[in-house]
Amino acid sequence: AQTVTQSQPEMSVQEAETVTLSCTYDTSESNYYLFWYKQPPSRQMILVIRQEAYKQQNATENRFSVNFQKAAKSFSLKISDSQLGDTAMYFCAFMSSPFTLGGSEKLVFGKGTKLTVNP
Amino acid sequence: DSGVTQTPKHLITATGQRVTLRCSPRSGDLSVYWYQQSLDQGLQFLIQYYNGEERAKGNILERFSAQQFPDLHSELNLSSLELGDSALYFCASSVGEWNSPLHFGNGTRLTVT
Numbered sequence: 001a002q003t004v005t006q007s008q009p010e011m012s013v014q015e016a017e018t019v020t021l022s023c024t025y026d027t028s029e030s031n032y033y034l035f036w037y038k039q040p041p042s043r044q045m046i047l048v049i050r051q052e053a054y055k056q057q058n059a060t061e062n063r064f065s066v067n068f069q070k071a072a073k074s075f076s077l078k079i080s081d082s083q084l085g086d087t088a089m090y091f092c093a094f095m096s097s098p099f100t101l102g103g104s105e106k107l108v109f110g111k112g113t114k115l116t117v118n119p
Numbered sequence: 120d121s122g123v124t125q126t127p128k129h130l131i132t133a134t135g136q137r138v139t140l141r142c143s144p145r146s147g148d149l150s151v152y153w154y155q156q157s158l159d160q161g162l163q164f165l166i167q168y169y170n171g172e173e174r175a176k177g178n179i180l181e182r183f184s185a186q187q188f189p190d191l192h193s194e195l196n197l198s199s200l201e202l203g204d205s206a207l208y209f210c211a212s213s214v215g216e217w218n219s220p221l222h223f224g225n226g227t228r229l230t231v232t
Contacts, residue, residue, distance in 0.1 A: 033218050044121065045209060045223035052218065091162065097217055106152070106175050107221060109162040 002027045004094050006110035013082045014118050020067075021077045021113045023092030031097040034068065034075045035107065040088040048090070051075065082117045089114050122146065125210050125224035133232055137198040140227045144191055144212030150174070151193040152213075152221060153185055157206040168193055169215055200231045 003026045013019035025034070036048040051059045051068050058066050063083075067076045079086055092110040122145035132138055144151050153165040164177035168187035179185075182200075187193040197204060207228050211221040 035220065037223075042225070043207065044225050045211070046121075047220050047222070050220055095218070106164040106167060106177055107154075108164070111161045 002029070002094050002096060002108050004092050004108055004110035006090075006092055006113050008113045009111070010114045010116070012116040012118055013079075015082055015084060017082055018078060018080045019082055019115065021079075021090050021092075021115065023075045023077070023110060025073050025075065025092070025094050027073070027094065027096060029096040033095045034066075035093040035095070036064070036066070036075075036077045037091045037093060037109075038086075038088045039091065039112070040085075045091075049077070079115075084117050084119060087115060087117045121222040121224060123210060123212050123222055123224035125208075125227050127227060128225065129228045129230075131230045131232065132200060134200055134202060136200050136231075137196065138200065138229065140195040140197070140208055140210075140229075142193045142195070142210030142212075142224060144193070144210075145222055147214065148212035148222070149191065149215040150213045151187055151191070152211040153179075153193070153195050154209040154211065155206045156209060156226070162209075165195070197229070202231050205229055205231045 005024045032053045035050045038046045038048050049061045063080045065078045089112045091112045093107045124143040126141045149170045152167045155163045165179040166185050167175040171187050182198050185195045207226045209226045211223045213219040
């Protein structure tokens with residue numbers, strides 16, 4: 001079974017600074033997707049960024065970028081120019097292809113990292 | 120706004136009771152997923168439906184059941200409720216392709232007293 005580990009329960013950063021959230025995963029699959037979701041105090045789950053395992057180029061979305069290290073099974077999220085509105089729980093998630101043995105379309109989530117951006 | 124609508128937002132009920140949570144997916148989405156979020160277990164996948172048919176099952180208890188109707192809305196039924204069922208229940212939808220992102224509703228906060 002796939003597992004996702006976020007080793008940092010809580011982090012804080014000063015406004016305008018850069019912060020990196022860590023995520024590692026365990027899988028024997030070769031085809032999969034990785035996601036970062038954000039859950040602000042409003043509790044809605046918001047997709048931040050996603051990465052296909054077959055793509056070597058790291059995904060970027062404005063101030064958000066990832067460092068995808070497939071061999072190390074690592075998928076960290078970098079937030080540049082942190083803003084107060086970035087304060088939230090951040091969840092790393094994994095989805096394997098349902099077309100492979102043991103694969104499933106379900107998203108497997110890590111336990112989350114609580115990020116606080118300080119003014 | 121994700122386009123996924125969940126009702127009710129809050130639900131308070133007693134142990135042993137039965138409740139129904141409702142989800143309307145985004146327009147055009149065929150897949151509906153149900154997740155349970157609790158402090159100790161984190162986000163747990165319960166079940167997925169695609170165009171009315173069950174597609175994947177996760178850690179869903181036998182006391183829980185779900186269905187997706189022809190208009191694609193979905194309901195999650197929780198029965199014989201226990202204190203430990205108190206959690207935030209999310210519905211998410213996607214277009215149905217395996218690598219398409221999930222779009223989440225705002226969740227239903229269930230409190231069992």
